[in-house]
Amino acid sequence: MNLNTRAIVRAALTAGTLLSAVLLPVTTRAAASANSSTTWTPTTIVNHVFARSFELDNGALTISPFHGVAPVLSPALEANMWATYPFGGRVVGIGVGVVTVNALRTSNTQRPRVTSLVNVPAFVGLTDEADLGYMCAAMRVPGSRVVPVSHGWEAVIFPLNPTKSDAVFAASSNICGRVRPNTIDAAYLVLSVRWHLSPSGTDIVVSVPACATMDSWGGGGGGYVNPEPFSFAATVHVLDRPLGQSCSPATNFDAGTSYASPSTVHGSTGPVRQVSSAPIPVSRST
Numbered sequence: 001m002n003l004n005t006r007a008i009v010r011a012a013l014t015a016g017t018l019l020s021a022v023l024l025p026v027t028t029r030a031a032a033s034a035n036s037s038t039t040w041t042p043t044t045i046v047n048h049v050f051a052r053s054f055e056l057d058n059g060a061l062t063i064s065p066f067h068g069v070a071p072v073l074s075p076a077l078e079a080n081m082w083a084t085y086p087f088g089g090r091v092v093g094i095g096v097g098v099v100t101v102n103a104l105r106t107s108n109t110q111r112p113r114v115t116s117l118v119n120v121p122a123f124v125g126l127t128d129e130a131d132l133g134y135m136c137a138a139m140r141v142p143g144s145r146v147v148p149v150s151h152g153w154e155a156v157i158f159p160l161n162p163t164k165s166d167a168v169f170a171a172s173s174n175i176c177g178r179v180r181p182n183t184i185d186a187a188y189l190v191l192s193v194r195w196h197l198s199p200s201g202t203d204i205v206v207s208v209p210a211c212a213t214m215d216s217w218g219g220g221g222g223g224y225v226n227p228e229p230f231s232f233a234a235t236v237h238v239l240d241r242p243l244g245q246s247c248s249p250a251t252n253f254d255a256g257t258s259y260a261s262p263s264t265v266h267g268s269t270g271p272v273r274q275v276s277s278a279p280i281p282v283s284r285s286t
Helices: 003-015 075-082
Strands: 054-056 061-064 090-103 119-126 152-161 169-171 173-175 179-180 185-186 188-193 194-198 205-208 212-220 233-241 251-254
Touching: 003 054, 054 169, 075 119, 075 152, 090 152, 205 212, 205 233
Parallel strands: none
Antiparallel strands: 054 061, 061 090, 090 119, 119 152, 152 169, 169 185, 173 179, 188 233, 194 205, 205 251, 212 233
């Protein structure tokens, strides 16, 4: 699923859009082999450190145990990891491990390209969205029922080495009857940012940080029953690590006159969570 399709799917799911959907049954989640590293258990991550090896797509992504003194997972770092784009699904676990991505078996075509990740210590967050529904444009068209190993799993990777890309690995999946290959993409932070009124007071002007592009903006409030002040919020996508990239400068974005008023209040600012919480399962095969 490409980035735009992922965004549309998740936005529609969040909004509760009534479209045809396919639910891939839990029974298809069995691993393709008896390899124990394809099964998630409560001992895979202990105290935010990978204690067992874990892999996706039969080794396209491998996370090995981390040995030594592990850095502390701060609340701010965890918030940023779960606010990463393109990323989603239900939280499975998060911790420090040693990451290797098999470049010959992984699509790395988006710009900016992700740096080589071989035996790289990193914070890794894992999610699984295999049991979520996917909207399909034409459900009547017959398609493949093949469910790839690691279907629905994703990993957000924040290397400890600042010269390595922050990245998102998405395992190959069956999306609406079509098998999509795995991908690795540069990670972006979804950030709700500050705004201000124009000097004339007629427009809302959004502050866009460096290395960022506008994602969405809008507001609400001012109803007839128990009216409340208008609230306005704007989000941007900020490239986590612009390695070797020509970064766009910080700028302002004119969001127009809607909701512009001295009484308009700010929506919340900061990282915008992209994943949902769920209890870590006792045992789960990828």
